[in-house]
Amino acid sequence: MKRWILAGATALALVGGQAEAKTFKWAYQGDIQSLDPQGLQETFTLGFLGNVYEALTHYDTNLKLEPALATSWENTDPTHWVFHLREGVTFHNGDPFTADDVIFTWKRSLTPGSDLKGAGGKMSEIEKIDDHTIKVTTPTPNPILPRDLPFFYIMSHKWAEENNATQATSPAEANSSSTYASTHENGTGPFIVTGRQPDVKTTFKRFDGYWDKDLKTNVDEVVFTPISEDATRTAALISGDLDLVFPVPVQDWQRLEDAKGVKPLHGPDARTIFLGMDQFRDELLYSDVKGKNPLKDKDVRGAIAHAIDLKAIDEKVMRGAANPAGLLIGPQINGFSKDLAEPYAYDPKQSKELLDKAGYPDGFQLGMDCPNNRYVNDELVCRAVASYLAKIGIKVDLNAQPKAKYFAKVGPQNGNDTSFYLLGWTPTTFDAQNTLFNIVHSFDKAANAGQFNYGHYSNTAIDDMITQIDKETDEAKRQSLIDEAFKTLKDDYGILPIHQQPLSWGVKDTIDAPQRPDDVLDFRYVTMP
Amino acid sequence: MLLFVLKRLAQSVLVMLVVALIAFALFRYVGDPVDSMVGQDTTLEQRADLRERLGLNDSFLVQYARFIGRAATGDFGQSYRLRQPVDELLAERFPATFELSLVSAVMALLIGVPMGVYTALNRRGLLSRGFMTLSLIGISLPTFLIGILLILVFGVVLRWLPTFGRGDVVQVGWWTSGLMTRSGLSSLIMPAITLAIFQMTLIVRLIRAEMLEVLRADYVKFARARGLKPRTINFSIALKNTLVPVMTIIGLQIGSIIAFAIITESVFQWPGMGLLFIQAIENVDIPVMAAYLMLIAFIFVVINLVVDVLYFVVDPRLRVQGR
Numbered sequence: 001m002k003r004w005i006l007a008g009a010t011a012l013a014l015v016g017g018q019a020e021a022k023t024f025k026w027a028y029q030g031d032i033q034s035l036d037p038q039g040l041q042e043t044f045t046l047g048f049l050g051n052v053y054e055a056l057t058h059y060d061t062n063l064k065l066e067p068a069l070a071t072s073w074e075n076t077d078p079t080h081w082v083f084h085l086r087e088g089v090t091f092h093n094g095d096p097f098t099a100d101d102v103i104f105t106w107k108r109s110l111t112p113g114s115d116l117k118g119a120g121g122k123m124s125e126i127e128k129i130d131d132h133t134i135k136v137t138t139p140t141p142n143p144i145l146p147r148d149l150p151f152f153y154i155m156s157h158k159w160a161e162e163n164n165a166t167q168a169t170s171p172a173e174a175n176s177s178s179t180y181a182s183t184h185e186n187g188t189g190p191f192i193v194t195g196r197q198p199d200v201k202t203t204f205k206r207f208d209g210y211w212d213k214d215l216k217t218n219v220d221e222v223v224f225t226p227i228s229e230d231a232t233r234t235a236a237l238i239s240g241d242l243d244l245v246f247p248v249p250v251q252d253w254q255r256l257e258d259a260k261g262v263k264p265l266h267g268p269d270a271r272t273i274f275l276g277m278d279q280f281r282d283e284l285l286y287s288d289v290k291g292k293n294p295l296k297d298k299d300v301r302g303a304i305a306h307a308i309d310l311k312a313i314d315e316k317v318m319r320g321a322a323n324p325a326g327l328l329i330g331p332q333i334n335g336f337s338k339d340l341a342e343p344y345a346y347d348p349k350q351s352k353e354l355l356d357k358a359g360y361p362d363g364f365q366l367g368m369d370c371p372n373n374r375y376v377n378d379e380l381v382c383r384a385v386a387s388y389l390a391k392i393g394i395k396v397d398l399n400a401q402p403k404a405k406y407f408a409k410v411g412p413q414n415g416n417d418t419s420f421y422l423l424g425w426t427p428t429t430f431d432a433q434n435t436l437f438n439i440v441h442s443f444d445k446a447a448n449a450g451q452f453n454y455g456h457y458s459n460t461a462i463d464d465m466i467t468q469i470d471k472e473t474d475e476a477k478r479q480s481l482i483d484e485a486f487k488t489l490k491d492d493y494g495i496l497p498i499h500q501q502p503l504s505w506g507v508k509d510t511i512d513a514p515q516r517p518d519d520v521l522d523f524r525y526v527t528m529p
Numbered sequence: 530m531l532l533f534v535l536k537r538l539a540q541s542v543l544v545m546l547v548v549a550l551i552a553f554a555l556f557r558y559v560g561d562p563v564d565s566m567v568g569q570d571t572t573l574e575q576r577a578d579l580r581e582r583l584g585l586n587d588s589f590l591v592q593y594a595r596f597i598g599r600a601a602t603g604d605f606g607q608s609y610r611l612r613q614p615v616d617e618l619l620a621e622r623f624p625a626t627f628e629l630s631l632v633s634a635v636m637a638l639l640i641g642v643p644m645g646v647y648t649a650l651n652r653r654g655l656l657s658r659g660f661m662t663l664s665l666i667g668i669s670l671p672t673f674l675i676g677i678l679l680i681l682v683f684g685v686v687l688r689w690l691p692t693f694g695r696g697d698v699v700q701v702g703w704w705t706s707g708l709m710t711r712s713g714l715s716s717l718i719m720p721a722i723t724l725a726i727f728q729m730t731l732i733v734r735l736i737r738a739e740m741l742e743v744l745r746a747d748y749v750k751f752a753r754a755r756g757l758k759p760r761t762i763n764f765s766i767a768l769k770n771t772l773v774p775v776m777t778i779i780g781l782q783i784g785s786i787i788a789f790a791i792i793t794e795s796v797f798q799w800p801g802m803g804l805l806f807i808q809a810i811e812n813v814d815i816p817v818m819a820a821y822l823m824l825i826a827f828i829f830v831v832i833n834l835v836v837d838v839l840y841f842v843v844d845p846r847l848r849v850q851g852r
Contacts, residue, residue: 030808033566034612041568118570169612170579182612197621198611199808200694200800227693227798228808231677236692239685373811404560404813412573413561413580428570438569448572 021220022528024511026244026521027233031199031226034182037153038114038168043426046151047520048224051204052092053153053187056083056102057146061514061525063270063332063430065146069097069154069188078141078473085132089211091156092185092192099128104157104166113170118428122148143473147334147429159186190215191222191523201225204523217526237262237506243528244513244521246505250319250377256506265505266321270332270517271426272435273375274325275385275496277301278419280443280456286367286397286419294364295419295455301493303354305344308388312346314499317380321502327486328425328435330500332517335432335482340490343497351392363393369421370398371406376501382422385498396420412443416454423452424501426518432482436466440489457494530841534834541830546597548826552819553593561585562609562813583609596819606816610809615820619802624705625695626794626801630786632708632717633725638779641729645736646768649744660733667730676723676796683719691716693798720797724790728782735778739771746770772843780836784829 032045037053039045050058058068070083089097109120122145125137138145160166165181185193190212191204204222227233227245234252237245238259248256253264277295278284284293294300310324326343329336355363366389370382379400386396401409410418427434442458443450449463450456465485472478489495503515510529516522563580580586584595599606605615644664648657684692696712698705707713743749744767752762791803798804802821809817 031611033610039612040566041570115568115571117575118568118572179612197800198613199805225694225798228804229796229798232680232693232796232798235677235680235685239688239692241684241692402560402811404564404811405558407564408561408813411561411564413563413576428568445573448574451573452569 022218023221023223024219024244024523024526024528025223025225025242026246027225027227027236027242028246028521029226029228029230029233031202034169035185035193035196036169036182037155037187038109038116039170039182041115041118041151041428043518043520046153047516047518047522049153049185049187050151050189050520051191051222051523052185052189052193053155054189055150055152055154056085057150059150059430059516059518059520061516061522063517065150068150069102073146075143075145075473076135078471079138081136081138081145082129083134083136085134086211087132089188090209091159091188092207092209093156093159094209095156095158095186097154097156097188098131099134100131101154101157102126102134103128104160105152105154108155108160108166108168109152111167114168115170116152116168119148119152141471141473143475143478144334144429144431144433147431151428153187155181156186190217199226215524217524219523219526219528222523234506237508240508243511244505244507246503246519246521247376248504248506250317250321250502250504252506253319253504261509262506263509265507265513265515266502267515268323268330268332268517269376269426269501269503269519270330270430271375271424271519272325272328272330272500273378273381273422273424273498274328274439275304275498276421276423276453276455276457277304277496278416278455279458279494284366284419285417286365288365289360294358294360297358298493299354299358300360301496303351303358303392304389304394305493305496306347306354307351307392307394308344308385308496308498309346310343310498313381313384317377317384318499318502321504322376322499324499325497326490328439328489328495328497329427329432329486330517333427333430333432333435335479337479337483337486340483340486344493348388348392355392355394360393363395365395365397367397367399367419369406369410369418370400371403371422372400374403374406375422375424376504378422378424381498385422410454412445412451412454416456418454421454422498423454425452430518432486433466433469436462436469436482436485440485440495441466455495459488459492459494462488462494530838534838537830537834537837541827541834544830545823545826549597549600549819549823550593552822553589553596556592556813556815556818557589559810559815559818560813562815565812566609596816600820600823605820608809608814608817610812610814610817615816618805618817619820619824620703621705622800622802622805625707625799626787626790626803628706628708629717629720629724629793629799629801630783630790633721633723634728634779634783634786636721636725637728637732637782640725641732642736644729645733646740646763648733649737649740650763652741661737664730664733667726668734670726672723672727672792673796675726676719676793679719679723680796689715690719695800716797720793720799723796724786724793728779728786731782732775732779735775736771739774740767743767743770769843773840776839776843777836780832780839781829784825784832787828788825 032048033040037049054068056070058066060066069086071086073083075081103126106120106126109116123136124139127135129135163180169179169182190207190210192207194205195203202224206220230249233245236242256262256264279296281293314322314324324343327341372379382398386398389396410421425435425439438452441449442463443453443456462485465481469481503519512527514525563576608615608618644660648660651657680692683690695707696716697710698707699709752766791807794801794803795807806821
């Protein structure tokens with residue numbers, strides 16, 4: 001027995017003598033659903049997989065587009081793009097990366113189980129010019145194709161064929177098709193998944209064969225644990241068990257500042273929170289006004305807009321870390337314009353006058369839907385909105401519920417069963433067009449437009465502009481169209497922005513981890529002492 | 530006896546079927562699973578298509594029948610959220626919940642029974658009053674709060690114990706055990722205490738009340754009159770006679786420990802079935818919810834059965850009647 005202990009001690013001493021492997025431990029509130037890069041198009045899942053897989057293009061820490069598996073690209077004519085692929089790149093299993101892998105990935109993204117059909121559908125043909133050059137055809141002129149691709153992770157066609165993983169795994173088909181890709185990975189990224197127990201732990205180590213030798217990170221190994229309870233997550237950071245956790249409740253920032261060795265980390269999120277209003281029914285579902293829809297009246301919408309003190313909400317509910325917004329997109333989003341970003345002025349007197357003018361001097365009752373576990377302090381924001389509206393006579397009945405129930409109620413699958421709601425949006429392409437198309441465009445099921453325009457705000461002039469923005473390849477012209485669309489929306493009080501919510505992480509003082517505005521942790525930039 | 534056991538097992542199937550039926554009737558109100566299965570760029574048409582393929586448009590009776598039909602062949606479907614077969618998931622998580630429940634049940638019994646006996650025998654003692662006050666606190670504090678307090682004291686301030694998770698586990702066949710590693714054991718302490726406290730206080734109060742009742746019975750008085758040692762009276766006669774009702778309650782409590790480890794598991798991020806279930810609710814993971822509820826129903830039936838069989842062992846009167 002003694003000998004064993006001695007041997008163990010010697011072994012430990014030997015290990016200790018070498019440079020210690022730097023292990024970075026972090027936690028998030030949930031786990032990814034699948035390792036399949038085409039399994040679920042959701043920011044956390046794709047951001048997580050971005051450490052393992054790579055796409056042709058990549059976002060740096062400020063969401064600026066930079067080359068990744070493609071070294072350069074050009075828009076040769078409105079519907080064609082040529083991408084030059086990086087040479088000398090290998091997948092984790094040693095397969096070399098070539099044009100065939102890009103073409104395979106694109107075809108796989110269009111298989112039934114794929115949740116990246118949207119991105120895949122932006123390309124109608126990929127032609128291989130040589131092993132490291134491809135020519136992409138787009139169905140319509142698309143000036144922002146490279147922005148559609150940073151989450152379009154390239155998979156090895158050889159690996160997929162060997163493992164019967166040529167079809168994207170979907171929860172619906174998982175029994176019939178192979179689930180190999182959802183439990184195994186083979187990317188070209190800087191980290192390799194070395195172990196994974198869903199909901200419990202995922203471990204990573206550095207990929208020695210990674211093409212970029214100048215990577216900023218000095219981390220050798222990464223351990224990820226999902227922790228669903230906010231209080232436990234925060235405690236785990238303060239206790240020193242973990243190096244980084246997110247999200248941290250805004251209320252806990254003070255605690256982290258008071259605790260030794262850790263600090264809260266916050267920055268602006270690319271997500272904008274806003275209020276939507278039913279503008280299509282002739283009579284509201286949740287109101288005491290019968291026979292007409294007060295929210296169809298621009299004056300009533302204006303009254304609501306000017307009655308809410310966004311600065312106070314920021315200070316009281318978000319501890320001053322949000323950006324009160326006048327625009328549905330934040331400054332990180334392509335198409336943002338500073339001139340339009342000023343929020344509606346807080347002016348309850350004007351609101352009262354507008355209500356009088358609209359014929360509701362005593363206000364009215366209005367039901368409001370709100371999620372309570374989707375956005376930062378979402379329910380508190382809704383309650384603040386309700387109390388501001390009460391001051392001008394609009395009595396809000398708040399229905400705050402968990403996101404699963406909220407979205408099932410207000411979503412289009414349920415006929416948008418709501419009168420007044422709070423929602424948040426980050427455009428997947430980080431371009432204004434995505435927000436305009438999903439949130440502002442008239443609801444059109446066939447064209448898939450306005451899918452998240454739950455209140456069916458409709459302005460044909462803006463719809464026309466959105467169609468033009470989609471095709472316009474001249475950047476200046478495109479920007480002026482975007483500005484015009486947002487300006488029209490603003491003057492119309494169509495959808496009311498509240499703020500860009502803050503990102504909220506907790507981190508050890510000694511760790512340097514840049515916060516990407518889409519709440520993604522990119523290991524490439526993490527450094528530890 | 531064998532017939533009795535078989536009959537009860539047959540009844541358990543009926544119980545499980547009813548539980549699943551009620552569960553499916555309620556699933557319609559939990560939310561739309563498709564929302565958390567696809568990303569925001571997924572078109573309405575693709576969403577509707579997925580809903581159709583998952584059979585979510587059918588009436589709940591049809592969904593129920595399909596689930597039962599597949600379950601009869603051993604196929605419990607695929608988790609919507611984790612994209613793995615549900616039976617595999619539950620088997621993976623069961624050891625964590627079982628070890629936690631077992632340790633906390635043993636803890637509750639080992640501490641609760643002596644405390645109960647002591648407080649019954651020394652009703653007016655200072656220590657007894659202290660125990661009773663403590664048990665009142667234990668029974669009224671919410672589990673969540675106890676867990677968080679323990680984490681703050683032993684995890685954050687003193688830093689003696691890990692704040693979350695199960696530590697390192699050892700694989701024994703398909704079973705994973707945290708009882709054999711140091712980190713596994715130290716991770717187990719706080720969740721086990723959290724889960725044990727309520728049961729323990731319940732046992733203390735129950736044993737005390739039953740003991741007080743029995744001590745007043747004629748046969749105890751007679752035993753005293755015969756001049757038997759107090760030790761023999763208290764433990765061989767009195768305690769034994771309190772056991773029948775206590776066993777019923779404790780048996781059911783073991784069922785609830787397993788079933789209601791949910792809160793403890795989510796406070797400590799303990800990777801058991803309870804955590805799986807609570808996350809299934811959040812994400813409207815219908816196959817996991819259905820299978821979990823059926824499994825819990827089954828566990829309750831089995832525990833009841835074991836308790837009934839134990840009655841025969843403990844209570845000789847039943848054996849006489851059984852003949």
